Amino acid sequence: MSKGAMNLSKKVEPLPEEFDPKEIVSPVALELNGVLEECAEKKREIVLGRNVHTMCYTISEPEADDDDTGEREAYMASVLARYRKSLIERTKHHLGYPYNLDFDYGALSQLQHFSINNLGDPFIESNYGVHSRQFEVGVLDWFARLWELDKNEYWGYITNCGTEGNLHGILVGREVFPDGILYASRESHYSVFKAAKMYRMECVKVATLVSGEIDCADFERKLLLNKDKPAIVNVNIGTTVKGAVDDLDLVIETLEKTGFSGQFYIHCDGALFGLMMPFVKRAPKVTFKKPIDSVSVSGHKFVGCPMPCGVQITRLKNINVLSNNVEYLASRDATIMGSRNGHAPIFLWYTLNRKGYKGFQKEVQKCLRNAHYLKDRLVEAGVSAMLNELSSTVVLERPKYEDFVRRWQLACEGNIAHVVVMPNVTIEKLDCFLDELIRSRSSWYGDGESRPPCVAADIGEENCCCDEHSKSAN
Amino acid sequence: MSKGAMNLSKKVEPLPEEFDPKEIVSPVALELNGVLEECAEKKREIVLGRNVHTMCYTISEPEADDDDTGEREAYMASVLARYRKSLIERTKHHLGYPYNLDFDYGALSQLQHFSINNLGDPFIESNYGVHSRQFEVGVLDWFARLWELDKNEYWGYITNCGTEGNLHGILVGREVFPDGILYASRESHYSVFKAAKMYRMECVKVATLVSGEIDCADFERKLLLNKDKPAIVNVNIGTTVKGAVDDLDLVIETLEKTGFSGQFYIHCDGALFGLMMPFVKRAPKVTFKKPIDSVSVSGHKFVGCPMPCGVQITRLKNINVLSNNVEYLASRDATIMGSRNGHAPIFLWYTLNRKGYKGFQKEVQKCLRNAHYLKDRLVEAGVSAMLNELSSTVVLERPKYEDFVRRWQLACEGNIAHVVVMPNVTIEKLDCFLDELIRSRSSWYGDGESRPPCVAADIGEENCCCDEHSKSAN
Secondary structure (H helix, E strand, C coil): CCHHHHHCCCCCCCCHHHCCHHHCCCHHHHHHHHHHHHHHCCCCCCCCCCCCCCCCCCCCCCCCCHHHHCHHHHHHHHHHHHHHHHHHHHHHCCCCCCCCCCCCCHHHHHHHHCCCECCCCCCCCCCCCCCCHHHHHHHHHHHHHHCCCCCCCEEEEEECCHHHHHHHHHHHHHHHCCCCEEEEECCCCHHHHHHHHHCCCCEEEECECCCCCECHHHHHHHHHHCCCCCEEEEEEECCCCCCCECCHHHHHHHHHHCCCCCCEEEEEECCCHHHHHHHCCCCCCCCCCCCCCEEEEECHHHHHCCCCCEEEEEEHHHHHHHHCCCCCCCCCCCCCCCCCECHHHHHHHHHHHHHHHHHHHHHHHHHHHHHHHHHHHHHHCCCCEEECCCCCEEEEECCCCHHHHHHCCCEEECCEEEEECCCCCCHHHHHHHHHHHHHHHHHHHCCCCCCCCCCHHHHCHHHCCCHHHHHHHC | CCHHHHCCCCCCCCCHHHCCHHHCCCHHHHHHHHHHHHHHCCCCCCCCCCCCCCCCCCCCCCCCCHHHHCHHHHHHHHHHHHHHHHHHHHHHCCCCCCCCCCCCCHHHHHHHHCCCECCCCCCCCCCCCCCCHHHHHHHHHHHHHHCCCCCCCEEEEEECCHHHHHHHHHHHHHHHCCCCEEEEECCCCHHHHHHHHHCCCCEEEECECCCCCECHHHHHHHHHHCCCCCEEEEEEECCCCCCCECCHHHHHHHHHHCCCCCCEEEEEECCCHHHHHHHCCCCCCCCCCCCCCEEEEECHHHHHCCCCCEEEEEEHHHHHHHHCCCCCCCCCCCCCCCCCECHHHHHHHHHHHHHHHHHHHHHHHHHHHHHHHHHHHHHHCCCCEEECCCCCEEEEECCCCHHHHHHCCCEEECCEEEEECCCCCCHHHHHHHHHHHHHHHHHHHCCCCCCCCCCHHHHCHHHCCCHHHHHHHC
16 A cells, blocks of 8 residues: 555545645655555555555645645646656557557647537437537448448447447347347457346357367357357457457358358457458458448557547447337437547547548558567567467467566466557567567576476467477477 | 538448548538538437438548648648637537536646556556556545545446446446346436346336425335335436435435335435535435445536546445456456546546545535526526526526527426536626527517416426416416
8 A cells, every 4th residue: 555545544534624634645655656556566466346555646635825835736747747757658668458559649639628528329419519429420431431331321439448339239239139149259358248247148158269269160059059049149350369350251151051040140349450450451351241230449449549439330220229219228329328528539530531541551561560570589589479360469478477567568368468569569669578578588487497388278289389399399 | 411421422432442532521511511510400300310410520531642732631620620619619608518617637638648548447457557547546535535435445436427337336236136126216317227228127217206306205105016126226416407316315214114124225326416415515415324335426527527437436345246256247347348548537636636625615605606596587587497405407498499409508308408507607607698598588489479388397386487377476
């Protein structure tokens, strides 16, 4: 617990009169916070459902003379300046999450003074005039065109994040098929299973191949066990951990040959690759010309945006199922959230307009190229690594120590970690990471006592460089 | 449909090569957009589930020489400048929504360059380092203290909006009592009923008094009909339309005398007043010293924030019900969303730190004073109006014409409209509104043929100034 947090009186206090302005965090405590945070890296423990105050900037009551002395302003400015410095540092050393951190929205800073809110449906104007629907609809049109759904046949909105997209897609699926069963590969994003629990839906987990793709043989078996109920299927266009792309065509074929024609709803979770895939040659196309029903994608990932956001596109006729019965959602709209951030659509509009489809194509190519570079260098150095063909997510053995993982902000699962090569990840940054990793590994494993983990179960024997599998390969 | 939108080719196009850069919206089209938007005010039609493109800024593919000519940048700058102008205008004429538009976050504009994301649980650090949990936890502590819940006994997070708070509170309630019935007054926010449908919960609507408060006699009757199942109760701390505050003490008393002790969960939807009430003398206190389970409040309303956000506080032991079973949400956290906007907590932290509890107290007093002023002047002028004792929401007869409603961005329901007096609503602004309303009314109703609507059913005979009720009052 930080000094600042400890300063907070232990018991709950009644209202204003009894506040002690001395509780303000002093610059010294801040310094300590910084130190404590460093320490925390080493012995962090993840416990669900505990509100551990590892560090916090306590809010304290202003003193009566604060306006005159300017001390409060000075204190807040110092907190913010330190925070900004840490953001720069952390943004620099960041490889594990698929966020494009390379953006310049200087032209939009003038809009921060407005409370922009796209309440409810993007296509129904609310009386609240401070909105950005004209930008939002422009962005939606762009995505509908990308995924080949006619302007008069789509409905959609800009969400708060990929999770909201999945929550929405699966909810629409449930309304179209109220007794439908949700099928999702076990490597699907956790929000898919969260949705099933929230919505009280029956959910069947489908096995995956080593690549991370859905195993359609297992899918077929499970469909045949439940032929009496419609299928609501989550298809991953890029899984979270391995960047694996489910074979959409094979999923559809499997549904059709098991007799589910007309009795299925497909939601494509395209969190990251939904936007990259259309620009990758040979990739099975995500398009509404195929019998899919909704696609969601994150806006803060490949596009890059200061805050999380996403795009949700679905067939208008599905939304009509909801809205034919206005009572259904007891609201004038078919979104999950009510108030919606009106800044996000402007950020997206700005970037899409500047880069265009062609600009994105170039960036996708660069990412794939850099991802191959990283994977090749890892393999050369004897580090277990895998890169799916259509992906820019490089999976590698988990670095031995947590401080290394934290420094590079790698996302880990079991024995593997991954690096997501985004447009802001340059060859220079990768070289810096590689050099550090290779140097660290020789100190971790140089003595011969401790050895790198076996990751054959995660990424296949052919990609595993552990002692056993590298030997058998020779 | 605007010229800009019409420029979009009708059918869906394949990828980049075929894009026509001529599709860019020309300045002339923009001019037209402005005009068309004005017209739209008059003949707007609300149709659910239709994606009507009333107006949109089309995104077009950049030309090859855009970087050299600078034309694209110039075009985008012109769109943004016009948009900014319209935002200033709309922000000025805004009375109907409870958003405090009076804020200056200039000091925070430096942070817009960072992709700040508080993925998952505020109390569990994720490996993604570019977060603002230290600010978020500071804000949560402040609210937990306001509502008198000990630091070690609460759990919470900063949400995307009031709706997410309600979705969360009701979900936790359902997990605590899986077969519980949701009770909510019929004037509850629509997100409460949306939650019931999403979660497949049985939901009982309770009648309201004329003031808008829950009718506890009806509540009692309905509880007695369902004594075999636990009760999950939504209590409104300020209804959306009338600003009515449900009598929390009476709700608890009703639950206890009908034998529901230990068999109920109370969620307080404090969207707006959850933050104002603690500062109103004589108001029944919202406090966790009473047997309530969760409170949600919006951050963009009374506090003021450029984007929608909210605060959710619940008892830690309730969250343990979820998290004891980690599989439950299939995630490491108990939030609804996954990625979460990391800027919002900093905005809240900044304002709370500057104003303090005392600052809010002053603003609440000012709002209540100004609301009384508005209500008194309306009554003097013979306009039907009502103001609940603990509220700053003034309910009045709906203005006859939609263009007046839109100009002042009033929220309407049936024959009534309301003005929410927020800190940015000054006496000058109210005078301007009143003068315009009174002048307009004399032109609407001066000829004696058309008469103001009767709103006795909505706000009570004593507050209705229609011909019949004003006569009977004399």
